[in-house]
Each structure stands twice: as structure tokens, then as C-alpha cells.
Amino acid sequence: MNRKRIYSVLVENRSGVLCKVAGLFSRRCFNIDSLAVGETDDPDVSCMTIVSNGDDRTIEQIEKQLNKKLDVIKVKTFDESKSICRELMLVKIKYNKNNRREIMEVCEIMQAKIVDMSKHFMMIQICDTPERIKLLLNMFQSISIVEVARTGTLALMKCMENDD
Amino acid sequence: MIGADAIIKCLEAEGVDVVFGYPGVAICPFYNSILESDIRTILIRTEQNAAHAASGLARVTGKPGVCAVTSGPGATNVITGIATAFADSIPLICITGQVNSELLGSDVFQEADITGAVESFVKYSYLVKNVNDIPRVFKEAFHIANTGRKGPVLIDIPIDIQNAVISKFKYPEEINMRTYKPTVKGHAVQIKKVIRELEKAERPIICVGGGVILSHAEEEIRAFAEKYQVPVVSTMMGIGVMPSEHPLYFGMVGNSGRPCANRAMNESDLLIMVGARVADRAVSQPDLITQNKVLVHIDVDPAEIGKNAGPTIPLVGDAKCIFQDIAKEEIDGSHDAWVETLKEYRIAMERKRKPDPAYVDPAAFIDLLSRKMQDDAIYVADVGQNQIWSCTYHIVKQGKFLTSGGMGTMGYSIPAAMGAKVAAPNRQVIAVCGDGSFQMSMMELATMRQHNIPVKIIVMKNNYLGMVREYQHYSYKDNYSVVDLSGSPDLEMIAAAYGMKFQRVFDMSNASLAIDEFLAKDESVLMECIIDPMDLTK
Numbered sequence: 001m002n003r004k005r006i007y008s009v010l011v012e013n014r015s016g017v018l019c020k021v022a023g024l025f026s027r028r029c030f031n032i033d034s035l036a037v038g039e040t041d042d043p044d045v046s047c048m049t050i051v052s053n054g055d056d057r058t059i060e061q062i063e064k065q066l067n068k069k070l071d072v073i074k075v076k077t078f079d080e081s082k083s084i085c086r087e088l089m090l091v092k093i094k095y096n097k098n099n100r101r102e103i104m105e106v107c108e109i110m111q112a113k114i115v116d117m118s119k120h121f122m123m124i125q126i127c128d129t130p131e132r133i134k135l136l137l138n139m140f141q142s143i144s145i146v147e148v149a150r151t152g153t154l155a156l157m158k159c160m161e162n163d164d
Numbered sequence: 165m166i167g168a169d170a171i172i173k174c175l176e177a178e179g180v181d182v183v184f185g186y187p188g189v190a191i192c193p194f195y196n197s198i199l200e201s202d203i204r205t206i207l208i209r210t211e212q213n214a215a216h217a218a219s220g221l222a223r224v225t226g227k228p229g230v231c232a233v234t235s236g237p238g239a240t241n242v243i244t245g246i247a248t249a250f251a252d253s254i255p256l257i258c259i260t261g262q263v264n265s266e267l268l269g270s271d272v273f274q275e276a277d278i279t280g281a282v283e284s285f286v287k288y289s290y291l292v293k294n295v296n297d298i299p300r301v302f303k304e305a306f307h308i309a310n311t312g313r314k315g316p317v318l319i320d321i322p323i324d325i326q327n328a329v330i331s332k333f334k335y336p337e338e339i340n341m342r343t344y345k346p347t348v349k350g351h352a353v354q355i356k357k358v359i360r361e362l363e364k365a366e367r368p369i370i371c372v373g374g375g376v377i378l379s380h381a382e383e384e385i386r387a388f389a390e391k392y393q394v395p396v397v398s399t400m401m402g403i404g405v406m407p408s409e410h411p412l413y414f415g416m417v418g419n420s421g422r423p424c425a426n427r428a429m430n431e432s433d434l435l436i437m438v439g440a441r442v443a444d445r446a447v448s449q450p451d452l453i454t455q456n457k458v459l460v461h462i463d464v465d466p467a468e469i470g471k472n473a474g475p476t477i478p479l480v481g482d483a484k485c486i487f488q489d490i491a492k493e494e495i496d497g498s499h500d501a502w503v504e505t506l507k508e509y510r511i512a513m514e515r516k517r518k519p520d521p522a523y524v525d526p527a528a529f530i531d532l533l534s535r536k537m538q539d540d541a542i543y544v545a546d547v548g549q550n551q552i553w554s555c556t557y558h559i560v561k562q563g564k565f566l567t568s569g570g571m572g573t574m575g576y577s578i579p580a581a582m583g584a585k586v587a588a589p590n591r592q593v594i595a596v597c598g599d600g601s602f603q604m605s606m607m608e609l610a611t612m613r614q615h616n617i618p619v620k621i622i623v624m625k626n627n628y629l630g631m632v633r634e635y636q637h638y639s640y641k642d643n644y645s646v647v648d649l650s651g652s653p654d655l656e657m658i659a660a661a662y663g664m665k666f667q668r669v670f671d672m673s674n675a676s677l678a679i680d681e682f683l684a685k686d687e688s689v690l691m692e693c694i695i696d697p698m699d700l701t702k
Contacts, residue, residue: 069343
């Protein structure tokens with residue numbers, strides 16, 4: 001049975017590493033639901049957050065194959081329930097005077113922010129769990145969405161007393 | 165000192181004494197600098213074979229083989245050789261020239277993104293962009309290639325980096341890689357579990373793979389098997405771990421393996437896989453090997469354990485090191501009855517062939533040949549029916565059996581045999597191929613002649629791509645498609661063209677004398693055996 005799994009992968013911050021990791025997933029037919037990459041506190045190290053899914057054997061193989069890559073420093077893997085997950089989304093919508101109030105109310109309820117606007121368009125920013133991002137997107141579905149950009153999930157394991 | 169000189173210094177520091185390759189402009193600084201060195205250069209006739217030759221050498225010396233080719237087509241041609249080595253975990257260092265680093269990415273003449281192209285076939289690759297990185301890169305590359313699960317490493321070096329002045333050359337003594345620390349020693353708790361299972365087992369069996377040879381654990385495993393009377397079977401890559409006629413050895417497993425070996429593995433209650441991947445040709449139904457038995461999987465690569473079959477006891481580490489640790493323990497239990505049963509299977513399940521006396525019988529011929537070969541001879545089998553016959557009927561004494569197991573690359577035998585002969589000039593080296601695979605590498609007869617590499621070659625000629633024909637026989641009711649090799653050259657004339665001795669054997673009546681004559685010669689000989697075109701491996 002397939003289940004969701006998050007991999008937090010510390011890699012050497014070198015050119016070509018993203019390609020190697022992404023290539024590993026495609027070559028071995030592993031799924032990538034989302035992938036987010038950024039530098040860590042150490043500029044030589046990047047952190048890739050990969051959300052994937054698969055059966056138990058696949059989930060184990062993904063971790064082992066990631067560990068085999070010589071540019072991978074460390075792989076942490078955990079279930080969603082053990083982690084704090086966040087995603088950032090920017091969405092540009094077309095509004096009119098009839099729905100402007102409604103949009104602002106939705107934003108307020110969802111703790112989203114209007115970060116830019118013109119006469120007919122506004123841009124909304126939300127940083128929340130992937131589920132709530134999806135919810136907001138659904139709310140805007142009836143209004144005309146112009147563009148959407150999402151970061152993909154970022155995740156860290158929840159704070160524990162024996163954290164290293 | 166320029167970058168190219170530094171590369172040569174690195175190779176010398178690693179004890180490299182031969183480089184197989186093919187020059188082009190982008191690797192010319194390297195080939196100019198190597199003139200000042202004692203390192204032998206061998207001009208191969210196509211780049212793929214440079215990697216195969218380096219592979220043959222590596223499998224005899226236990227050290228990485230080195231090949232050096234130019235950018236663009238030189239580099240892309242070598243990929244099949246690299247992939248072949250990767251599939252069998254053979255340590256290689258492949259140096260490729262590259263266009264000027266300032267032109268990278270602009271699609272200039274003979275530019276190919278080789279590090280990108282080989283990513284899924286190398287253990288690691290480097291694109292050197294700073295001449296001062298050369299010593300560290302080579303130190304790391306040799307270390308990566310020949311430790312842990314061994315494999316090919318590619319180093320791509322732009323021509324301007326080869327020509328750049330290196331400020332200070334110092335070959336590093338130590339390696340500092342935070343991302344690469346392969347596990348060598350087996351976990352003590354896991355080893356204890358294996359010993360407990362061994363004490364409980366009534367029908368234990370060891371299945372050895374190529375990893376045993378790569379970790380030089382043959383002695384340890386033989387000693388273990390003998391001490392506790394544990395029977396041994398092997399994958400194709402594990403042939404040679406046990407002498408073929410060892411009373412505890414029951415042959416190769418798999419769909420082309422010996423029936424008694426498969427039966428032994430299926431009926432065992434404890435299966436110890438060592439350095440084997442549990443790939444489809446050896447184990448066609450991985451689920452079966454975990455049914456009704458305890459599966460211990462020993463491998464230096466943790467990703468191989470549980471990939472195709474879930475083990476009961478995973479044991480990560482180097483096979484030699486683990487069997488040295490196991491040898492320190494005393495284990496109760498004897499399996500004489502089980503061994504006796506398997507010996508009965510071996511006799512009862514022997515395949516009965518009905519060869520046509522009008523042709524050379526490959527089974528009888530290979531048996532005869534290997535009995536007459538020197539004890540430490542190196543036998544290199546190609547790919548096709550010849551490979552399966554070789555696996556089944558070649559008798560390994562203390563020699564080596566080399567072949568392309570994982571990738572099944574046709575044309576492997578001649579260049580790999582050349583590499584083996586260069587590594588061990590005093591040993592008999594014999595390449596056995598089919599008429600299809602011979603024609604994939606016959607250009608290397610020139611290399612053998614030019615560089616005086618007296619490999620002996622046997623071509624099993626049946627005028628077909630026999631293995632595919634056999635498949636079409638079973639799966640397509642003899643509807644043969646594109647397997648007829650008509651138009652092949654007269655091998656006697658080919659041999660004459662390359663100044664080689666030639667022998668042709670038509671049937672078994674004079675095979676014995678022909679083999680004596682073949683083996684007695686010091687120089688290269690090409691022997692053609694006429695095989696029944698309709699002969700089958702099973």
C-alpha cells in the first residue's frame with residue numbers, strides 16, 4: 001500500500017547535484033510529489049525536501065539510493081505526522097467590485113495576505129500547510145485565477161528533546 | 165608543471181602502469197605528457213573497448229583499470245564500456261578530454277556533456293574546472309572506484325585545464341570526504357544472528373556472487389564451506405569462487421543455470437547470499453527464495469539488500485571481513501546428509517545433450533579445452549550461447565572466469581582478454597566468443613598485433629545470433645527475424661590479414677589435437693569451431 005513520505009536531504013551545494021537526485025527518482029520510477037531546494041546555514045550545504053510516496057519497499061529503497069549518492073551528506077526521512085510542513089503560494093486573481101469584499105474575507109479567514117494589486121488584479125500570498133494551501137486554491141476556483149506559483153513542501157521533523 | 169603532467173603524476177602515485185585509450189585533440193595534452201612517463205599506452209581501436217580492456221585488467225590485478233579518451237564521440241563511445249563495468253561493479257578510472265572550459269555549454273566541435281550522460285552508469289564523476297583540483301580529484305576517484313561497492317569513476321578534464329600551470333603539485337595522502345564512508349565490518353549482532361541460524365539449519369546453502377571475487381573473499385568462503393560442509397552455488401559473476409569440481413560446489417543458479425543448483429537453492433532452509441544482487445537472471449522469482457527459508461543477505465551495498473527480495477537477516481559489509489569474523493566462532497551442526505542428497509541431485513539432474521557428431525559439440529569442446537588449460541588460466545567468455553555453454557561446461561581450477569554478467573555486452577571478451585593478458589602476461593588468456601560477438605570486437609586484432617598481446621581466441625561459429633535465435637525458437641516458433649549472420653568474413657582470411665595463426669575445427673574427432681596445438685603456441689591464435697546452427701543451450 002502506498003503512503004506519503006518526506007525526505008529531508010542534505011547535499012553538497014554543487015552544480016549538478018539537483019540533477020543527480022532528480023535523475024535518481026526518474027530512473028528508478030520513484031514518485032516526486034514535490035521538491036524544494038535551498039541553501040542551509042552552511043553555504044556549502046543545501047537542503048532538499050522531497051515529498052514522495054510508495055510502498056514500504058520503495059520508501060526504503062529511496063532512502064538507501066539517496067544515501068548511495070556521493071553528493072548526499074545526510075538523509076532524514078519521516079512521516080507527515082512527525083513533521084511541521086509548510087508551503088508558500090503566490091496566486092494572482094482577477095477581481096471586480098462585486099467580489100472584492102468576498103476575496104478579502106477569505107484572505108482574512110485563511111490568514112493569507114494581499115501583497116500586490118492593480119485596478120483589476122490582485123496577488124495573494126499564503127504560507128501554510130499543503131492542505132490549507134489547497135483549500136485556499138479551491139476557494140478561489142470560482143473566481144478567475146490568472147497565475148499560481150507554489151514552492152512545494154518544506155518540512156522539518158518536530159522538535160524533540162533528543163534532537164541532534 | 166601543467167595539469168596534464170599532474171594527471172600523469174597522479175596515475176604514477178596510484179601505481180598505474182598501463183592506460184588503454186584513443187587520443188583526440190581534447191586529450192592531447194595528456195597523451196603528450198604521458199610520453200615522459202613509464203606508463204604504457206595501448207591504442208585501442210574503438211573507445212568502448214578501452215573500457216572493456218581496463219575492466220579485464222582490473223579484474224586480474226584487483227586495482228582500477230584506466231582508460232583515456234577524447235571529448236565528444238570518444239567520450240560517448242566509451243559509455244557502453246562504463247555501463248558494463250558498472251553493472252558488474254568493476255573499478256575503472258575513465259579520463260575524458262573536454263573542450264575548453266570557457267566554451268562549455270556552447271555546443272562547439274566535439275563537445276558532449278559526458279558527466280551528464282554517464283550519470284546513471286558511474287559511481288561518481290568529476291568535471292575538473294580548476295587545475296589545482298587535479299590531485300584531490302584523482303586521489304578521491306581511485307578511492308571511490310576501488311572501495312565499498314566498486315565501480316567506474318569518470319573524470320572529465322577540459323583541454324585548457326590540462327594545459328594550465330599548476331601552482332604546486334602534492335598528491336594527497338589522505339581522503340577527506342564527508343559523504344563517503346562505506347561500511348566494511350559486519351555488525352556483530354547480525355553476525356551472531358547468522359551463526360544462530362547456521363546452528364539451527366538442516367539444509368544451509370551459500371550462493372556466491374561477483375562481490376565475493378571483488379572483495380577477495382574466495383579463500384574465506386571455501387574454508388567456511390569445507391569446515392561446516394555447507395554446499396555452495398553461484399551466480400554467473402560468482403563463477404570461480406569455488407573450483408568447478410569442488411565436491412561442495414553445485415554450479416550456477418538461474419534460468420541458464422544447472423538444474424541441481426536451482427533445486428538445491430529452492431530446497432534449502434537457510435540461504436546465505438553473498439555479494440549477489442538477486443537479479444532476474446539468477447533468481448527469476450525473488451519471492452520464492454524467502455519462502456520456507458531464512459534468507460541472509462550479505463552485501464557491501466546496503467541498497468542491494470531488500471531491493472529484490474526481503475531478507476530475514478540483512479548484513480552489510482565486506483564479504484572477506486565478515487567471513488573472517490564468522491571464522492572466529494565455533495558453530496555446531498553438520499550437514500552431511502544434505503550434501504549427500506545434493507550430490508545425488510547432481511548426478512540425476514545432469515542435462516543430457518544429444519550433439520550432432522557432424523559438428524563441434526560446444527559442451528564437450530569447452531570441457532576438453534578447460535581440462536587442458538593451465539590451472540591458473542584466465543577464461544573470458546563473451547555474450548550469447550557461447551556464454552551459457554562456457555558458464556556450464558568450463559571447469560575453473562585456480563584460474564579466473566571473466567564475462568559481462570550484468571549488462572551482457574556483446575564484444576566484451578576480446579578487449580577484456582587483452583586487458584587480462586596485459587595484467588598477467590605469463591598466464592594463459594583465452595577469449596571464447598560467438599561469430600556475432602567476434603565481429604563486434606574484431607578490430608582489436610590490430611591492437612593485439614601492434615602491442616604484442618598474445619590472446620588466444622576461439623570463435624564458436626554457427627552463422628546465427630544464436631542466443632536470439634534460440635529465444636525465437638522457443639518464443640516465436642522458429643520465426644527467425646534478423647538473426648542470420650550470412651555475409652560474415654572468412655575468419656581464415658581475417659587471421660591472415662592480421663598476421664595471426666589460424667585453426668579450424670569441424671567436429672570432435674580432431675578437437676583434442678587441435679586444442680593441444682592451440683594451447684602450445686606462444687603467439688595469438690584464432691580458432692574457429694563449427695557449431696551446429698540449431699544447437700541450443702537448454
